[in-house]
Amino acid sequence: MVQITFVEPSGNQIDIDVSDGWSLMQAAIANGVDGIVAECGGSCVCATCHVYVDPDRAGELPQPGEEELELLEEVKAERRPTSRLSCQIKATPALAGLKVAIPECQT
Ligand code: FES
Numbered sequence: 231m232v233q234i235t236f237v238e239p240s241g242n243q244i245d246i247d248v249s250d251g252w253s254l255m256q257a258a259i260a261n262g263v264d265g266i267v268a269e270c271g272g273s274c275v276c277a278t279c280h281v282y283v284d285p286d287r288a289g290e291l292p293q294p295g296e297e298e299l300e301l302l303e304e305v306k307a308e309r310r311p312t313s314r315l316s317c318q319i320k321a322t323p324a325l326a327g328l329k330v331a332i333p334e335c336q337t
Contacts, residue, residue, distance in 0.1 A: 232321045236281075237331040238264040248321040254330060255279040255317035265332035272317035277301040278336040279316040284329040288312040291319060307333030 231247040236258055238244065248257040258266040258279075267278035274297045283291060291314065294302070298318045302309060316330065 232323055232326045232328075234321065234325065235327070235329040236263045237329065239332055239334045240264065243329075250321055250323070252321050253317045254281065254319045254321065255315075257321070258316060258332075263332070265334075265336065266316060267336040268317060269337075270317075274298060274301060274315065274318060277304045277306075277315065280305045280307060280333055280336060281314055281316045281319075281330040282310055282333065283312040283314050283319075284331075285312050287325075287328055288314075290324060290328075294318065305333075306335050306337055 234246055234248050236244045244263055246257050246261050255268050255272055259268055269278045270276035298315050302313055
């Protein structure tokens with residue numbers, strides 16, 4: 231388990247213990263976090279699981295793959311340097327305490 235903090239579009243923060251290997255999208259959906267749509271269920275084809283990773287820690291994540299980078303060009307909210315698709319971020323002990331913010335819109 232690794233604790234991840236999700237910041238909903240309203241600014242509300244939710245700490246969730248995420249099982250190793252789960253994606254942050256799966257954890258958000260399972261815990262009713264507001265603002266993650268995840269239309270494709272994690273298949274990396276919808277871009278509706280967009281999050282902003284804490285800039286101080288974004289460099290600790292594995293780099294996005296080609297498919298994720300292509301989809302990040304289609305996100306509806308502002309794309310920022312730390313924009314990622316939460317279905318492509320797997321929980322690992324190295325990410326303990328990571329904070330991700332959810333943009334105001336996904337579609
Ligand atoms: S859930 Fe569809 S791209 Fe992440």
